[in-house]
Amino acid sequence: MATPMIDPALFDQLKAKIEQDTTIRKELDQILDELNQHVSYTQGVFSRIHSTPRSKYPPFLAQVEEGIKKEIETIGKLSAFASQYPYYKYNYKWTRMVQDAISTVLLCAWLGGMGSDSKPGEVGRLLTIEEVGAIFQVPVNLKDSDGFHVTIEEYLLSLINIIDDLSRLAMNSVTLGDTAMAVQISSFIKDLHAGFQVLNLKNDILRKRVDSIKYAVKKVEDVVYDLSLRNLIPTTAAE
């Protein structure tokens, strides 16, 4: 047979495609390294929340927002680069880290940060997915075009992340004498828990994480129970 089994052009074509793919992955890794650096720094700053009294929140949150600003910059880079390629082809590489970044923003806003001229920050504010997208300057829940965006799953998983942090904060705020905070966290977590019950979940990662919320609920309920037993709940917040 004159024709060879494999056309040499076919090999070259596939080889080029694979090499191109490898290059994309390497560049992505670089951007993600940078993002990781900013996210871990911001998370590190956040770890101090558990020993920061509420009166010191403004300077504390300002420092957190510095870190978030860097996250926003890097996510901008990631968005510009990743939007050139099919979103879900590489999404798995950054989804975890983007979730962590979103969590820092959600937590910061809940504690009263991320205020803007139109919407001043206040404790207990939950950012919607659209607001998160606006902060990172990226689209959310894209369906019609293929580009970088924040998915619903990422938003919900980030939300579950901050529930864990807040349940811990509930305890520590009591230690710092801020019982009102503990009560507010408790009602927030219970509301979110009820919210997550509305979702019809499949057997996937989201389901697994949602199942873990009940432990946070129990933790804050125990704290509130301890407080009510000793009449430590501020009367205004109790209602």
Next chain:
Amino acid sequence: MSGFKRDHQGNAKRHNGPRPSGSAKPAAPVVRNSYTPMFEQLRDELEAHHDRRDRLGKASRDVTALSKKIIFSLQRVRKIDESLPQDIQKEIDSRLTEISKLLATMAPEVQGINRYRYTRSLVCLEELVEALTFAHYLKTQTLISHDDLTSIIEDLARKGVAAPEDAVMADANAVTQTPDEQPRQPVQAEAPTIDITEEDYLYGVFDLTGEMMRFATTTSALTSKMASGETGDDEPRTIVQDMHDLGSFFEMLPQRGGNKMTWEKKLEVTRQSVQKVEKLGYDCVVRGSERPKGWIPDLSSVDQLGSPE
């Protein structure tokens, strides 16, 4: 027939008719709060996603099963030849018609951003690639290129749309069309298709080597020579050579990023297949030469031994 339950005194429990489904069922008490509307909206989005994934998964399983049946049919072929035996070709064609209908239903769901979103629900494509590359090999003794295969699968997906819609279109022509429907006809020519990614192609070709090994084994056992193209050359290229080419093809390709485990595993299986065919080639040369040309094992004598008289 279902039984009935008894209470602790042994009396049959009354059953208030068939259990009300859906609407009549008392809704689980949902505590509404300020976040409920947001979650309800997100629930609808997630459900649309889950439903689509389920639909694709089901269609995908069917395509996989049909592709496997095509491969079984192809394994009944005994030589590499321009045209497959008629009965086998017929079997394959009917399976392909079914596949094309399924692909047509799947295609609109995997456009744009959704192509990679549902990659894991589209494993059937690998199997389909395997079936089509194998058929192509048996006809031409060559490996079909990614581009050619893509256009074959695109044609399949389009044909599936055309089939049921022909009647509809005829009707639509008779009835006056609303202006909205006018642009439908040109759109139909551009019916959505399913992209075959390099991954689908490469993994399908990996599996092709396994099918070629099986084919080489059966043909060499039945004809006691290695399958090869039938040309005027005195030394036609045999399947041993082809397996070597394919093996080197994969060895020389740079390793794909992403799922390294799958690649490694498939490569290892391919290596084994290559060596099995190698061994067959060796056997044919060494022992085959001792047999007179055209000699086939006399199976009838085996039967006679077993039966009395």
